Amino acid sequence: MGDPNREDMAEVLAERRYQAISKIMEASVSRGEGRWTRTEIFDHVFLSRALGLPIFLALLWAVFTFTFTLSEPFMVGTELLFGWMGDLAAAGVENSRIASFVAAGIFGGLGSVLVFVPPIFMLFFALAILEDSGYMARAAFLMDRVMQSLGLHGRSFIPMMMGFGCNIPAIMAARSIDGEKERMITILISPLISCGARLPVYVLIAGAVFGTGFAGTAIFSIYLLGIALAIIMALVFRRTLFRGEPSPFLLELPPYAVPGAKTAILHMWARGKWFLVRAGTVIFGTVLVVWFLAAHPWEATAGGVLIENSYIAALGHRLEPLVSPFGWDWMAAVALLFGLLAKEVVVGTYGILLGSEEGALGMSLVTLGLFTPLSGFAFMAFVLIYAPCFAAVVTIAREMNSYRWAAFAAAYLFALAFIVSGLIVGVGGLLGFS
Amino acid sequence: MDADYSKETGRILGIGASILGAAALAVGLLEIFGGWGGAIPEDQFGGLVLMVTAAAYLLGVKGAVSGRYEGLSFIVGGLFLTAVFGVLYLLTAGAEALMYLLGEAEAFPGIFDLRPEFWIFLLSLPLARRVRRLLAGMAW
Numbered sequence: 001m002g003d004p005n006r007e008d009m010a011e012v013l014a015e016r017r018y019q020a021i022s023k024i025m026e027a028s029v030s031r032g033e034g035r036w037t038r039t040e041i042f043d044h045v046f047l048s049r050a051l052g053l054p055i056f057l058a059l060l061w062a063v064f065t066f067t068f069t070l071s072e073p074f075m076v077g078t079e080l081l082f083g084w085m086g087d088l089a090a091a092g093v094e095n096s097r098i099a100s101f102v103a104a105g106i107f108g109g110l111g112s113v114l115v116f117v118p119p120i121f122m123l124f125f126a127l128a129i130l131e132d133s134g135y136m137a138r139a140a141f142l143m144d145r146v147m148q149s150l151g152l153h154g155r156s157f158i159p160m161m162m163g164f165g166c167n168i169p170a171i172m173a174a175r176s177i178d179g180e181k182e183r184m185i186t187i188l189i190s191p192l193i194s195c196g197a198r199l200p201v202y203v204l205i206a207g208a209v210f211g212t213g214f215a216g217t218a219i220f221s222i223y224l225l226g227i228a229l230a231i232i233m234a235l236v237f238r239r240t241l242f243r244g245e246p247s248p249f250l251l252e253l254p255p256y257a258v259p260g261a262k263t264a265i266l267h268m269w270a271r272g273k274w275f276l277v278r279a280g281t282v283i284f285g286t287v288l289v290v291w292f293l294a295a296h297p298w299e300a301t302a303g304g305v306l307i308e309n310s311y312i313a314a315l316g317h318r319l320e321p322l323v324s325p326f327g328w329d330w331m332a333a334v335a336l337l338f339g340l341l342a343k344e345v346v347v348g349t350y351g352i353l354l355g356s357e358e359g360a361l362g363m364s365l366v367t368l369g370l371f372t373p374l375s376g377f378a379f380m381a382f383v384l385i386y387a388p389c390f391a392a393v394v395t396i397a398r399e400m401n402s403y404r405w406a407a408f409a410a411a412y413l414f415a416l417a418f419i420v421s422g423l424i425v426g427v428g429g430l431l432g433f434s
Numbered sequence: 435m436d437a438d439y440s441k442e443t444g445r446i447l448g449i450g451a452s453i454l455g456a457a458a459l460a461v462g463l464l465e466i467f468g469g470w471g472g473a474i475p476e477d478q479f480g481g482l483v484l485m486v487t488a489a490a491y492l493l494g495v496k497g498a499v500s501g502r503y504e505g506l507s508f509i510v511g512g513l514f515l516t517a518v519f520g521v522l523y524l525l526t527a528g529a530e531a532l533m534y535l536l537g538e539a540e541a542f543p544g545i546f547d548l549r550p551e552f553w554i555f556l557l558s559l560p561l562a563r564r565v566r567r568l569l570a571g572m573a574w
Binding site for chain 2: 035036037038039040041042044045046048050051054055058059061062065066069070072073076077080213217220255256257
């Protein structure tokens with residue numbers, strides 16, 4: 001698009017259409033004198049200039065507190081189950097190499113990822129309730145106000161909100177945006193919205209370094225950081241690569257509805273099942289590679305026990321200088337490297353390297369001194385920002401019809417991850433946080 | 435200007451919203467500034483949420499007393515937030531009880547371990563009932 005006359009025409013046509021609809025409604029619909037509808041009652045407060053945004057933030061915080069605190073016992077139960085199954089399977093296999101693969105690879109690596117099924121499903125359940133109630137459209141309207149005030153296109157926020165589930169449909173949903181520049185900006189900033197695949201990393205690290213009481217708040221702040229960075233980067237792109245005024249944005253708000261449990265569960269399942277599919281395919285495959293590299297050379301690692309002698313440790317020590325300024329060690333370096341294939345693998349890698357029996361994983365991260373609250377928060381921010389998963393990069397290339405743009409997206413996200421994590425560690429250190 | 439509902443109902447809504455708003459404001463401030471004994475924990479985000487809830491109630495008082503839907507709307511917002519966080523903290527207590535049963539928590543949560551947001555939610559139920567009756571006749 002990009003033709004201002006055509007954009008003006010679209011705005012005028014839409015306005016005329018709504019005027020005609022209003023006239024027909026006035027002539028044909030009777031609501032009783034002065035009576036408001038429930039939707040008007042709710043909108044008056046939820047879209048109010050003073051309280052709209054604070055209420056949105058409060059609800060978002062409730063979603064993450066709900067996700068973290070309620071899923072905890074289910075995660076512990078799953079951990080106990082996988083620990084028990086791992087011991088049982090390893091004891092029943094005579095071949096030491098296969099026993100190591102079953103115990104460390106499948107139950108340690110894959111199991112440590114599957115433990116995060118409860119929070120992912122709970123997050124999608126909470127988001128489904130917000131969507132089915134009609135509130136999510138209001139959230140887009142509220143964010144449109146913020147984005148328009150910065151000279152950005154409000155429509156970008158709708159695909160971005162889809163990114164809470166998975167960045168790939170969010171990138172593809174940018175097709176619905178008319179203006180080419182707006183579409184490009186939306187695609188480039190969509191990976192900054194925290195997808196479900198990153199949630200296991202946040203839950204693991206936040207639970208370990210902040211404890212149950214503040215983990216939900218830490219995760220909430222990471223999601224907010226993603227939204228803030230997306231807005232900042234959109235602004236940067238608007239002022240540099242894609243100059244011009246945003247095209248008009250019309251959003252039709254659906255009436256509110258009481259969300260049904262059955263529909264919410266169906267939506268939760270539709271969104272959450274991809275996690276199980278990924279666990280059985282890309283995550284399993286990657287975890288297999290990580291286990292192989294962690295357990296070999298077989299003799300040198302004494303059958304996967306002395307990890308420091310493994311191929312993965314050699315690789316990690318080579319990459320360590322890149323991450324050591326943030327206070328992370330070689331394990332973080334390899335976890336982030338394999339996380340490029342799928343973000344959940346970050347957790348799976350730690351599961352293999354540290355063992356995951358009976359909730360030991362999070363505890364190990366702290367007791368071994370791998371993370372402090374500050375370095376843990378910086379790590380969460382890095383996982384949020386650094387290049388999206390491989391499938392998302394391919395989708396960016398397809399949607400922008402250019403591998404150069406996909407490479408640009410990956411490069412700018414990497415650079416941004418280093419800058420933001422560096423700032424968190426640097427400024428946090430200056431403020432006395434450890 | 436005519437009232438949207440009776441002055442008597444408006445007066446009841448106004449009094450209820452004032453009480454709930456004041457309670458949310460007081461507890462919210464205590465949560466932000468260090469808590470109070472074991473009854474009110476220190477929780478900055480929780481406190482900020484209570485401040486938003488209090489603002490919704492208190493912004494609705496004047497309109498509600500005049501019998502205007504504008505006032506009712508803010509009270510509905512306050513009641514909604516109260517319900518969301520009251521139920522959330524009740525579920526959190528349930529999760530803590532499950533953690534105890536799994537051997538991961540030191541003590542079974544008692545009724546006095548419930549967050550003050552839950553007690554504000556209970557306090558809001560009579561007003562919520564009154565508001566529900568007002569909303570019952572309205573179309574979506």
